[in-house]
Amino acid sequence: MLQAIRNNAQGVFVWIIVGLIVISFALFGLGSYLSGASKVVAASVNGVEISSTDLTRAYQNYQERLRNMFGEQYNPEMFATTQVKQEVLQGLITQEVMNQLLHKQGYKASSEQIFEKIKKYEAFQEGGVFSATRYKEVLSQQGMNGEAFENDLSRDIATQQIRSAIGSSAFITEKEKQVLAMLENQKRKIGYFDVSLKPYLKSVNVSDEEVKSYYEKNSHLYLSEEMVQIEYVELNMADVAARQEVTEEQIKQHYETSPESYMYSDDIAAKKKITELRNQIQQGADFASLAKEHSQDKGSAQQGGDLGYLTRGIEEKFDNVVFALKKGEISQVIKSKEGFQIIQVEDIRTGDPEERKVRHILLKAKNKLQPFADVKAAIRKELQYQEAGKVFFNDADQMNNLSYETPDSLAPVADALGLKLNTSTLMTRRGGTGLLANPKILKAAFSNEVLKEGRNSELLEISETHNVVLRVKEHKAASVLAFDKVKSRIKESLLQEKASIKAQEVTSDIFARLNNNESIDSVKKRYPETKWVDTGWIKRKTDKETKISVGLPDQLRQHAFEMPKPVTKTTSWDKVSLPAGNQAVIAVFKVENTNETNTANDNNRITQVLGNTDYNSFVQYQKSQADISVSQAAFEADTNQ
């Protein structure tokens, strides 16, 4: 049978099959055959699945962003993992909903728009210009495929198009401006009874029994902080280096084989010599002959240091000296790139440019080898670090292995590597000082593995040249604080509570009386400990913006504008709680709409708000139209990560 096919197959069959294969690849591409490993599903949107791998990746990216934002301060425990993951997942769902919308409605970025965007990424640029090679390199380094990346960009661009269409097309009509300006600039005439806590704190009492019984009922509120004492070994490049044996021989050998590292330029001798020459000239010696004898400027020495007529433009420092000298004068010793010089001006030709005939003597400083005794310590250190570099990574490896193999003790690590076993004091989650304040150390010390299971931590890389392994020596769980320690705190809070109840009673009574048309004066007499404040006209905006009614608590101002308006001859009264247990009873006497208009800024702000919220509504609407299901299991599985 097979033989027959083989024979016949030369013809039609093969061509049909090959044809089919070719067509299917030509039409659908290779991509659709390569995807589709089984995965755990976190959510699905209209049947399209978001895998838990996608979720984990997005979550990690999010954490990475937080880490960049908070730097050293970052501690993953700051963010409740499950809640954050929920939010990240909602973000992914929104993205998927939008992607489907883009596809369905036919929103699409053009190739030019995509390319424009790619060109702007710094990562794809070389010397500020987009480079195609670099683009391919970066993508393959990131394990990304160009087509997928460009599709992502296309979606970003199209999403942004919708967003800006909705956002930037928001408007506010003239009539709406008037209405909002009228409300925002409304004035209200108010006053208030200030019922502060202070007078009542003096009038209330708390007995010792009350304090005691409160403590007994609520002891769970008064806990000491959990504390640990840790043991740790530290592997530090500097310590390793200090332990390295380097012999006198090795140091000497290093000194002799690479003397070029230990040369210095002997400025002192050169300067001394040229100063001497200058003195001789000033005492009458001939400049030219000294130059011939001593100058190290080979070009001019034979001519007695004569440089001929010069114009400006040799070197700034040299020019400055030459064109400041008088005819015949000899310069101070100057130091230039060439070496030490003295200069004499023999003749000046005024004109444009001015020319000066110059002689000079140049002495170059000699390079000298530093004496062995001076550099010995530095060479020793250098050699020690060279050796330590080889040892350190071996030691770190061994430290890692040993602490893992005997998880219940650090002694083997300390013994094997000759390290000191350190012990900290008891410390809270906030840590101690220096190394003990390092977030990596604290995170490890309070981790499940170390704290609950009593194991050695993994190797903690404090820096590239500083590793630590630790374990918990002692753990003091949070415990109820002794009564004596918290007595005064409890008494304080009970006093506050009682005073606050008193203040609330007074506030309620004042409110009731005023509401029943009792006069403000009569209330003032009845409660002399309170204070009536006649504020006058206020506006919604705060003091800083209006510069009126300074010192009015924000809550009070805000509440005054939420209160019902007074109707003819009626004052509108209400109670409001202020910070720190203080209370107030507010009166709104009058309301006036001003004819002030909003500024262009105000109107822009409102327009922007309308645009933003329209887009949010749009997204929310699209989500409500989609069939979304979230699998709870997907992120309960690994919340401990």
Place this chain on the structure above:
Amino acid sequence: MEVYNSEEEQVQAIKQWWKDNSVSLIAGIVIGVAVLAGYRYWTDYKHTQAQQASEIYSDILSSVKDKAKKAEILKTDYSATPYAALAGLIVAKDHVDKNNLEEAITQLKWVVDNSDSGIQHIAQLRLARLYLSQDNIEAADALVKGVKVEGFSAAYNEIRGDINLAKNLPVQAKENYRLALASLSPGDQRYPIIKMKLDDLAQANSLMAPNGNVSAEDKSK
């Protein structure tokens, strides 16, 4: 399953089968290929259209000149793409800024008739606000009456409140604003604006002045 006695017979059978079925098989393949090719051509055409529309739309966003002209091109030649509607929103805004409410209304009406439901709601809400700004209360009312959609419910309730206030029905307006706030979180940017409108309608002793304003205001005028 038939049993063949020899390879010869098998070959014969295959040959026979080929004779009987070759025409329909080849026809099937040809039709299949044609359909697939047609589908490909059609999607390619749609992609090209979308990409061109996308480019024109970007031009409208980034430039000041010829915005309206380019929007017209999108409406006539690319009305199958969603970009025509987006351009309509933007041109409408420009008209509002120049206080040409009639023109803006024409644009938004077109968007309402020619967009998918999300953009449609946005256009419809804006259209209602324009009618209200022209004191065309009936037209505004007709657009938003009884509309209930998730995502846009605060916006619809707010405009219904504005309409009821214009009709001098402050009690109903209060209820509309209250419903609008109920569907927003207090952190929402729109919240304070609606809250301000609602608070302004509260009166002590729930006595309502006939026009919803207080006497103090009348004195100030």
